[in-house]
Amino acid sequence: MSVADDSAQSPVGAIGRVTVPIPADGPGEVLVSVRGGSEAYAAWADHPIGRNLRVIVVESISARSVIVEPFPS
Template sequence: MEQDDAVIGCTGEVLIGTRGSGGPGEVLVRVRGGSETFLAWSEEPLPRGARVLVVDSRGTRQVDVIEWSDPLDELGLGTG
């Protein structure tokens, strides 16, 4: 299982809510000039629609994510 370094640091949206230690969900991540889906693991459950940041790759299209709020959005400079 080789780590996918290209996805680390990318943002995305939860498609199927994560369950924390109960299991993964699914996220749509903007990466490589497009969007790709990954199984997503998080420490805390995250609901569908939550914005996330990929913090690690587990290989085989699996990532670790945290909830993400773009600080530029608060300044009106984010991409939305």
């Protein structure tokens, strides 16, 4: 798979659900629907986000790490 293919599969903009609460000072975990399935990512946020809340991926910081924000209800 080429780099262009990886960028086409970016999780940015995808909706996910928090599976491990995201604290203010470290990562939690989110399950995001990408590539026809669901994948787990380490997730950081500006503010704590609780388990089972919906989030949107706003930035990919590595292949398995993302920055998320709460999904507006």
